[in-house]
Amino acid sequence: MASAAGVSISTASKALNDTGRMGAETRERVKRIAGEIGYRPNALARGLLSKRSFTIGLLTNDTYGRFTLPVMAGISDALVDHGVSVFLCAIEDDPALAQTHVDAMLDKQVDGIIATGKRLDRRLPVDLSNLHVPVVYAFTEGTQNSVTFRSDDEQGARLAVEWLAKIGRRRIAHVTGPEDFFSVRERAGAYHQVAGHREPVLYGVWSESWGHDAVEQLWKRPGEKPDALFCGNDQIARGAVDALRERGIKVPQDVSVIGFDNWEIVAAQTRPPLTTVDMELKELGRQAGLTVLALAEGRPVEPGVRKLPCRLVVRQSCGG
Template sequence: MKPSWDPPATRPSPTTIRDVAAAAGVSLSTVSKGLNGTGQLREETRQRVLQAAKRLNFRPNDLAQSLLRGRSFTVGLISADRYGRFSIPILEGIENALESTRMSVFLCNAADDANREREHIEQLLAKRVDGIIVTGRRSDPRPPLEVSAHSVPVLYAFSQVSDSKALCLLPDDVGGGRLAGEHLIAAGRRRIAHITGPEDFEAVKHRCAGLKQAVEQNSLPWRVDDVMSGPWSEMWGRYAVDDLLDRNQKIDAIFCGSDQIARGAVDALRDRGVRVPDDVAVVGFDNWQIIAAETRPALTTIDMNLHELGRQAGLRLLGMINGEDQQSGVIRLPCSLVTRESCGASRPVQPFARDNTLEGLA
């Protein structure tokens, strides 16, 4: 009786360098030289080797080649950002920086799990990566990677450690907050409130400090009561707007610590019949396209330029891999302002009158 199922097909053996040598009619050493572009071979011989390898779908053993070259042409990216909101644009920037070197990036998601992170580190070291970049979902200090017994260079991007010898690349959150405040003030806004995230976040403190600098440097009063900290959510933005305007009807601008908060704030203002930007201008932070571009009106916001941060991380790690001296410590890269309708970007900016700055603001 015939069986009712077919036995699994036998997996064909992978093509070896010996198969390529036989097909091209050359020695093993000639195949190696032809594939690696080394040695003195006639062009006709080199092409015969390459054509035979292509015809047989031969793939060199990358691990064996990396042992010979002392390089694997791979780097690891360890992230705690499980949703990819920050790590994906950073990854794209890293890949952009390494594209010309034909280096590949292994993305490992540790998801704030120390044990999982250690497992990823062991796997990356076993793969003999040439370097490791560490990123996260927030820029607050974290423990350094435990790779001191290995010579692999490590760099932190949108992440930082307290080790002064480490290289950490971060957005300039103070500069971003100052940029938002200066833009609103240049548009003639005089009473700027701030709705932001949890006050224990370093970025929250820095963005608030930047806004305060802009306000005080333009001789406007800084009112602590107009600063509200809470969760990173649209719901918090809606609640905070209601609380702020119930206490103070003179607010004419709101700088929000994230685009999510800003979207909730815009919704709450609309529900109260407050026109954005006519009555109250709104600026967010992140330039998260799926939020900022779809908010009505579209959201003016601060861009952390994470792609460029990732590109700088890739370039600097490449320099470390090549043995070049790199600056250590925390380096903060500039943010930029993306203007849309929520701050009145489509209208002429009114000059800010300094002669009556304090009138009616108390």
């Protein structure tokens, strides 16, 4: 304890926190000695008093981390400067496990909780609506009167289709995931708005093989073929690119392909690398982090859903 090396406990505390009245010389001396002996205040004791643990919990059901990791990076990035650490709790759609984790976080007096997931239109399997700590939802369905951050899939889809139109593509098909996903419907809506109804929307699953199969279907039909594919995610896009190559169709010369998600490991390794839409999940995490911090500090935050714009990442699968 720093007091051993100088003055009383209270004087030491005031010296280190730049509060209270005392001689400048005393203050300096205490600070110096604290530095020398490497004194660091115990955050537990501090938290006990201040009711702030400088700790938040991140709850996710995205075991694979595809969405959670960027969100986590953004949160951590935003909060590390404020001395806030993050408990990561992966619950795998298991309500009991989720409750266990929430209870553990609450016991540890987290200042707030951020709930995130792998799907915009699904809830986590645990009720967070009546906790006495603030809760912010990021990339998962929130409750009434909560603060929710999500990507603007409509704008993202428009970005993609408008890009294809801009580089001269006219017969743009949309190959995407299961229709019961909210974001699938939203993207498809934006697609129709921009591209019209000339080409079909093919609903399927989120896999490469579906992308592959979809190309087979499209090219087996009679009549003119698409000159561009707007895919629901990068995996579908990759499957599509592979299928096109196998058919001897050149990407991007003959057909432009655009993905969604900007999942580096897929998008960058595809040949050619995929032009795709990035949902800016890190930024989403950053804002969620700052928001939960604001709520924890009692600053007012307007409830509601905040849509964050997507960004087009241009690589080589579109040409133009």
